Amino acid sequence: xxxxxxxxxxxxxxxxxxxxxxxxxxxxxxxxxxxxxxxxxxxxxxxxxxxxxxxxxxxxxxxxxxxxxxxxxxxxxxxxxxxxxxxxxxxxxxxxxxxxxxxxxxxxxxxxxxxxxxxxxxxxxxxxxxxxxxx
Numbered sequence: 001x002x003x004x005x006x007x008x009x010x011x012x013x014x015x016x017x018x019x020x021x022x023x024x025x026x027x028x029x030x031x032x033x034x035x036x037x038x039x040x041x042x043x044x045x046x047x048x049x050x051x052x053x054x055x056x057x058x059x060x061x062x063x064x065x066x067x068x069x070x071x072x073x074x075x076x077x078x079x080x081x082x083x084x085x086x087x088x089x090x091x092x093x094x095x096x097x098x099x100x101x102x103x104x105x106x107x108x109x110x111x112x113x114x115x116x117x118x119x120x121x122x123x124x125x126x127x128x129x130x131x132x133x134x135x
Contacts, residue, residue, distance in 0.1 A: 055094060057071060
Protein backbone atom coordinates (compact mmCIF):
# COMPACT_ATOMS: atom_id res chain seq x y z
CA UNK A 1 0.00 0.00 0.00
CA UNK A 2 1.40 3.38 -1.02
CA UNK A 3 0.91 6.41 1.22
CA UNK A 4 1.18 10.04 0.19
CA UNK A 5 1.14 11.92 3.50
CA UNK A 6 -0.09 15.48 3.35
CA UNK A 7 -0.98 17.87 6.13
CA UNK A 8 -4.71 17.60 5.32
CA UNK A 9 -5.01 14.26 3.54
CA UNK A 10 -3.42 10.85 3.11
CA UNK A 11 -3.53 9.45 -0.39
CA UNK A 12 -3.62 5.65 -0.58
CA UNK A 13 -2.86 3.21 -3.36
CA UNK A 14 -2.64 -0.54 -3.78
CA UNK A 15 -0.51 -2.89 -5.79
CA UNK A 16 -1.77 -5.97 -7.56
CA UNK A 17 -0.66 -9.33 -6.11
CA UNK A 18 2.13 -9.64 -8.68
CA UNK A 19 3.60 -6.31 -7.49
CA UNK A 20 3.42 -4.91 -11.01
CA UNK A 21 0.81 -2.15 -11.10
CA UNK A 22 -0.13 0.47 -8.52
CA UNK A 23 -3.72 1.72 -8.48
CA UNK A 24 -5.18 4.71 -6.60
CA UNK A 25 -7.41 3.59 -3.73
CA UNK A 26 -8.70 6.32 -1.46
CA UNK A 27 -7.97 9.68 0.12
CA UNK A 28 -8.31 9.93 3.88
CA UNK A 29 -9.16 13.40 5.22
CA UNK A 30 -6.83 13.76 8.19
CA UNK A 31 -8.35 14.37 11.59
CA UNK A 32 -6.53 12.73 14.51
CA UNK A 33 -3.66 10.27 14.15
CA UNK A 34 -5.63 7.50 15.90
CA UNK A 35 -8.62 7.86 13.56
CA UNK A 36 -6.44 8.16 10.47
CA UNK A 37 -4.46 5.05 11.36
CA UNK A 38 -7.61 3.12 12.29
CA UNK A 39 -8.93 3.68 8.74
CA UNK A 40 -5.53 2.88 7.26
CA UNK A 41 -5.25 -0.39 9.17
CA UNK A 42 -8.86 -1.28 8.34
CA UNK A 43 -8.06 -0.95 4.63
CA UNK A 44 -4.76 -2.80 5.08
CA UNK A 45 -6.58 -5.76 6.64
CA UNK A 46 -9.37 -5.66 4.07
CA UNK A 47 -6.88 -5.78 1.19
CA UNK A 48 -4.40 -8.09 2.98
CA UNK A 49 -1.44 -5.85 2.26
CA UNK A 50 2.13 -6.97 2.83
CA UNK A 51 3.76 -3.60 3.46
CA UNK A 52 3.46 0.17 3.47
CA UNK A 53 5.46 2.39 1.12
CA UNK A 54 5.49 5.87 2.61
CA UNK A 55 6.36 8.78 0.37
CA UNK A 56 9.29 10.68 1.83
CA UNK A 57 9.21 14.35 0.77
CA UNK A 58 12.92 15.00 0.36
CA UNK A 59 14.01 18.50 -0.66
CA UNK A 60 15.42 18.97 -4.15
CA UNK A 61 18.93 19.30 -2.67
CA UNK A 62 18.56 15.89 -0.99
CA UNK A 63 18.08 17.23 2.53
CA UNK A 64 15.15 16.39 4.77
CA UNK A 65 12.94 19.21 6.02
CA UNK A 66 9.94 19.34 8.34
CA UNK A 67 7.69 17.40 5.93
CA UNK A 68 10.15 14.48 5.77
CA UNK A 69 10.52 14.51 9.56
CA UNK A 70 6.72 14.42 9.84
CA UNK A 71 6.54 11.43 7.46
CA UNK A 72 9.19 9.58 9.48
CA UNK A 73 7.30 10.31 12.73
CA UNK A 74 4.05 9.06 11.19
CA UNK A 75 5.80 5.83 10.12
CA UNK A 76 7.37 5.34 13.57
CA UNK A 77 3.99 5.75 15.25
CA UNK A 78 2.34 3.46 12.69
CA UNK A 79 4.93 0.75 13.38
CA UNK A 80 4.00 0.83 17.07
CA UNK A 81 0.43 -0.16 16.13
CA UNK A 82 1.03 -2.67 13.35
CA UNK A 83 3.45 -5.46 12.45
CA UNK A 84 3.16 -4.57 8.76
CA UNK A 85 6.58 -3.48 7.47
CA UNK A 86 7.09 0.16 6.46
CA UNK A 87 9.54 1.43 3.84
CA UNK A 88 10.14 4.90 2.45
CA UNK A 89 10.26 6.07 -1.16
CA UNK A 90 11.60 9.40 -2.38
CA UNK A 91 8.48 11.23 -3.51
CA UNK A 92 10.12 14.31 -5.02
CA UNK A 93 7.97 15.66 -7.81
CA UNK A 94 5.22 13.03 -7.42
CA UNK A 95 2.39 15.51 -6.91
CA UNK A 96 3.77 17.76 -9.66
CA UNK A 97 3.94 14.82 -12.10
CA UNK A 98 0.40 13.72 -11.28
CA UNK A 99 -0.94 17.27 -11.54
CA UNK A 100 0.74 17.66 -14.93
CA UNK A 101 -0.89 14.41 -16.11
CA UNK A 102 -4.29 15.58 -14.89
CA UNK A 103 -3.85 18.94 -16.61
CA UNK A 104 -2.93 17.16 -19.85
CA UNK A 105 -6.11 15.09 -19.45
CA UNK A 106 -8.03 18.38 -19.10
CA UNK A 107 -9.32 17.44 -15.63
CA UNK A 108 -11.22 20.23 -13.89
CA UNK A 109 -9.73 21.91 -10.83
CA UNK A 110 -12.33 20.18 -8.61
CA UNK A 111 -11.54 16.78 -10.14
CA UNK A 112 -7.79 17.32 -9.73
CA UNK A 113 -8.27 18.22 -6.06
CA UNK A 114 -10.38 15.11 -5.57
CA UNK A 115 -7.91 12.60 -7.04
CA UNK A 116 -4.41 14.09 -6.83
CA UNK A 117 -3.48 12.60 -3.43
CA UNK A 118 -4.44 9.01 -4.19
CA UNK A 119 -2.86 9.30 -7.65
CA UNK A 120 0.34 10.63 -6.05
CA UNK A 121 0.26 7.59 -3.72
CA UNK A 122 0.00 5.33 -6.80
CA UNK A 123 2.92 7.20 -8.40
CA UNK A 124 5.02 6.66 -5.26
CA UNK A 125 4.08 2.98 -5.03
CA UNK A 126 4.71 2.42 -8.75
CA UNK A 127 8.23 3.80 -8.37
CA UNK A 128 8.93 1.40 -5.51
CA UNK A 129 7.46 -1.56 -7.43
CA UNK A 130 9.62 -0.79 -10.46
CA UNK A 131 12.69 -0.62 -8.23
CA UNK A 132 11.81 -4.00 -6.71
CA UNK A 133 11.65 -5.55 -10.18
CA UNK A 134 15.16 -4.30 -10.99
CA UNK A 135 16.69 -5.88 -7.88
